[in-house]
Amino acid sequence: MSVIDTPRTVLNGVNVDALLGARVALESAPPAAAFTWKATAEWQDGVHTRTSINGFHGLGEDHRRERTFAIDTDHPPCFAATDLGATPVEVVLAGLAGCLGAGIATVAENRGVKLHSVKAVLEADMDLFGILGIDADVRNGFSAVRVNFEIVADASDEDIRAIVAQSQKRSAVFDILVNPTNVVVEVN
Template structure:
């Protein structure tokens, strides 16, 4: 009696994600956990008023120093209503953007590994701040967001339940969501 062995088809690139390389990277890190240790960096400088500029390039990862072909420059400012010149988004808007980008990228990767064709993903993030804290008017009001809400709209060639699982997995694996919900120790050194 011949018993044929059914093999699962190989996973292919999907939604712009190189799934075979992603899975190979996960396997390599599983075999060598030290490769998972990364250090990202940003360098900020004051421009004028509330306008600042941060530069991102170079990081440590996969066991060695890594560089990029170009610097990424991120401008920050405040709107005129809070004494800025409105030259760029506020730092707290970048935080919301970071959460949106992290959740959306996670959805793209996870759906691709599960071989789900996505037709659209839109992540909207809102945060509420009471400016009394930042302005030093009320020490009982925190400086940061009181609450953040995110909505992920997802469409693809899978049943709604599977698409919801993709989003839940993205939330569970999001570094930005983790930092916001679990906190992160931040040490500041002053060099005057």
């Protein structure tokens, strides 16, 4: 993006010009596009863990934020737990909602569509026979995830559906959920 371009009117609060500029810049500098996301976590008590998030690596350097975000995960009373936070699997749903929402706003911005409201209801099914070790054929994780969007925007129903489809196509958390990832867990 050069400075003489007329900045487009921002409809949804997403700086698409900056994102498109970053895309052009990163394409010619692939190492800068290699990001590493980080979190640190500490077990509190029972099944309560506090995860802290601040630094990350990207654009060729380490970054620190001004504040550290904390996410408490725990389990509800029916799991005989203290309920000091959402369950880890619910935080996964929050990640999916946040990622798809960001995608929808960005794609809509890029396509010149003003969003008035974007609401989502997320559901994930899980059979406890997996984590409880009752049935080896039942997986631990979700057997299905459903996301239901209600979107009010200055666009046709078809255009809204296309925005939601495109946001899935470009979503990191959607990809993390639908595709396998190598995960290595080690102990120092």
